[in-house]
Amino acid sequence: MTINVLNTSHGMSTVLAADEANRPELLRSMLAPMQNMFRYFPGEVDLVQMHARSFGFPLNRRTDEVRAALKLLQSADAWIRIEGALADAVEVQKLAIPGIQIPDITFLLVLGDPDDGYFMGPARGFSGNGSATGFISFTLWPTTENLERLEAAAVHELNHNLRYAPGGVIWDPKMVAVGELIVSEGLADAFSRQLYGPAGYTPIGVPHLSSETVFEKVVSGLDVQGMQHFTAWVHGDEAASRFGTDPVGVPTGAGYAVGNRLVDAYLAATGKSAAEALHAPAAELVRVALNPS
Template sequence: MQITEIDTLGAMREVLNSPEDQQLALFRERVMEPLRPTWENLLRYLTGGTGDYPALAAARTMKLYLPEMGREQGLAALDTLERERVQQDNLAALQRAVAVLKPAEHGISLPEVRLAVTLASPDGLGEEGYTGAGNTPGWVTLSVWPNSHKLSKLPAVTAHEFNHNVRFQQPDWTFPMSLGAYLVAEGLAESFAAALHGPESLGPWTGTLGLDTLRELQPRFQAALHEQDFGVVRGYIFGDGVMSAFSGGQAVSDLGIPDYAGYALGYRVVQDYLAHTGRTPAQATYDPWRVIAAESGWFTVEGQAVKPSKSQTV
């Protein structure tokens, strides 16, 4: 498998060092165009039209740093990312993830994986200041506004997103995907990242809810496990607050689901599956979601398994 770095940070430096009247056109050409496979489908979900420059509409939706946000602070942020060796560390993390998952040995055809680190807007990604995406086959993208004590967590994000790349090639991952498939995919990605980089490297979303809260939510997830309406599925995974924030404050989900509940429950489900079966996260990446959900002890799937035991711990 070939790993290709897309030097988006270097391109952004070129943009910010160029004359101001050339920056926007150069941003579209040098930063956004190489990333087109990762954002082109996003345009279908944008509201209010994309105008003459769909790439800019996508960049704003993705909370990327734009030239209009200022030359000095943008260059200072790029200097921090370079000094902290963010690109090198995440390239190494991707190489390690590939070596551990061995997708080719499992019939997964990913001849090339592209890694792109992008500069996020200063206030676009909340307190954590970083996010990742692995939903485009052959792409792992990270977006970060440098917050020095969080940069060390980025390799875990890279591992998480590459796990998605592999998992999304599985036979039981079809569109429209079910809530159960999505729930298990997030739990697998976080479990894989934790196995490679330590549980302390994970973001807060997997630990926001305690075991008692997850038990209270379990019947609602059980009832919706085969739901395939993407809007509803995302509401269960991300929660009402996150979905509202993503849509600019519009209440797109009123399920009464806490923020990142799907991540927290998915991680618990996979962790218990691994404990019950002795499988590793890398091995479980190739297991059907129904098997993982049922044998975790959290869900009844097609007549299998029972509700979680009270002896389980977070």
């Protein structure tokens, strides 16, 4: 397997240095290796439009500020750190499950939009996607929190990639239940915590880790089916409103908090590590977590 962390340090520098009229095509070229990440979408995705819809950095405003943010990423050795974290995590996973199939992985790191209120507010300047096996993307603003968590966040998304790789859990966006989505986030955080301790918690979920009200609410929706429910049940009401889906009455990051609790209960009951539990069926994990005796 190969890990290809795209050189978006150079790519973003090129886009930001170009005349504004030329930036979209330069960005499209930089993003081209990620095209197959959107294979589950109907029709061909325009990568520049997807970039804009996914909190990507603006092409026609605040250019000096985005350039300064890029320098922060470069100073933090973001690309080198991410590549090293992914390689180390793959070795941990291979030891836990000998013979596991590890896909080739293409990794995209881009800056986000400092004018997007949801992205910079409830989302804390970070958006990660590792659900399409073979591809991982980060869109972030280089806050201290996000720079400190680069490795932990990369390993979280890697866990999603490996769970749904060939030989693992079958991914069906039409039929996937909220329970699988919640469990997958809990497993990804647990794997990240196995390597990086508390930094492995997804920050937006931390405030709700001990809330029984949040736990009971999210558990009540575990049987809801369809990927279209991911945003509302995992990211919460503010994200649902931002993306035009119906809120279900949960706070930001609730799904991560509940996923962590379910997975931790399962690991405690079975004695497994997070890496060993990579392919645990969601229904079985939830059953054991809710009835540990």
